[in-house]
Amino acid sequence: MTQELHNEHAVVVEGLTKRFGNFVAVDSMSFNVKRGEIFGFLGPNGAGKSTTIRMLCGLLGPTEGSARVGGYDISTEPDRVKENIGYMSQRFSLYEDLTVEENIRFYGGIYGLEGAQFEERRQWAIEMAGLRGKETALTRTLSGGWKQRLALGCAVLHQPPIVFLDEPTGGVDPVSRRDFWDLIYNLSSEGTTVFVTTHYLDEAEHCNTIGLVYAGRLIALGSPTSLKSKLERYAIYEVVSENPVDAMDLLQKQPWVAETSIFGSAFHVSTDASTGSDAEIRRTLEQGNIGISRIQRISPSLEDVFIQLIAEESEK
Template sequence: MENAIEIRNLTKTFDQFVAVDNISFDVKKGEVFGFLGPNGSGKTTVIRMILGLLSPTSGVGKVLGYDVSRDNEKLRNKIGYMSQKFSLYEELTVDENLDFYAGVYCIPPEKIKEKKKEILEMADLVGKEDLIVSNLSGGWKQRLALGCSIIHDPEILLLDEPTGGVDPIARRHFWDIIYNLSKKGVTVLVTTHYMDEAEHCNSIGFLYYGNILYLDTPQNMKEEVIEGDIIEIKANNILKSIELLKKNDKVSDASVYGAGIHAMVQPNINLNELKYYLIENNVEVYSLKKVKSSLEDVFVFLVENEKRKQNKKLE
């Protein structure tokens, strides 16, 4: 499948600070690609370079064959962008916001009414055209912002942490819309720090302080990255349990996972031995079982590996 986005050795520095460090990746046409990583990992900087809002320090970025540094004017109507803050005019109505963005993207006057109707239906905002945006719920604002970003029918859609601050039902509705856009051939690049959202993507990249730690499909990552097994433990003292597990030679790492612990252990470890190890150290174990690895487990594994590499460089 043809690539919509091609990034090669892209780097961005601000004085001595390296925000994005020599990253390369491709996004296929019609794909939903996710950048997953903590706040401050460089996700927004990558998007701003793709948009042509920031010039790379080095490297090359191409979108639909156009260079992001030289051809950003040619790309203007081919890309839709939704920022973290939704970029809506709070004092205007829903209808007025749509009119404004229709003007920004130079939509012919005879097509505006039809496009607005399409957006309102997609965003489930029919009947809310005259509401002031500041009075809308987070979910409605989110869907309106998405509608404004695609009112010009872009081929590429860039979404920067689009679901922050909205409830789970609104998030699910939002992703239904994204899937429908992808089915219509729109290429979507989304940044997020929500692990469950990354599961919705065809491919994902783990970004950690400017570096891509891994690129693959969510399923492949969960099956291939972690060396060993994942054990889920529920006990009366989580912090003490983690401290003990990290001292055990057969445990490579342990961290909080929901209301329990996920421990990365050697393959085929004796679960009873591990259980009694905790019990002997005055921990009451409620349950201990092997589970399939999650994306969160994969991310923890990759980050800990990266930390070990950096520590070795400093020795």
């Protein structure tokens, strides 16, 4: 690993593994996160996202492998790592019995901010969280969105070059979620590397790079566009049918169908791009006496990619 690579990458992960007894939570993961990018860690609950983030933040020691965060080894230089990161978890980790101001003061204090520098960051955090005029409110009285922004403000008060956000939008309403992503963009545009885990696919679309995690393994890595292009050999159709369950059953048996999955009131069928077509789907369902009201070819969403990749992964 050359120094150059470290200058370019905020996080370098090599063969990182975490076992709890016989259970492999994280299975030899390797990836790099570029400086200043928004890196999304996407996967279902229990896939090993949080465990990975906890290792990178020095909350857990790895069983095998290594990682460098901000150029420091997480196993041998955890103290240097901690000076260079901000961390925010789904639980928002604020003191509910302290006021907004007191929470900021406390987190500023433990990171050694003082004087004019602290004052400037305090103003910034209050402004950013939209809590001007609410400085003396007890944190427990704030709504979810405010708590979330205040927690982010406290986590980056010391202006860390890298910030880890573990499911930061869990349990927050859609408007607050969008506002929150604006804050993440701002951080990133100021040069902060943002490492964020989520299980919301729409959020993953906002990331520069996505790592797809399934059962402790990294099954795909790339920009949202490059991940979608992995599905070029498939054609994806959205079908609306009065009997979607039987329709999906029937289609799944066809050799040219790769995968079917429910999407709201419709379902998606991914077919081999060369042999499948809407006419083929229509004919199959008519032969099975299953009515369809609509069929349409669509461009794949990240969700289609995710489902397809997981299906391929489970077949292995």
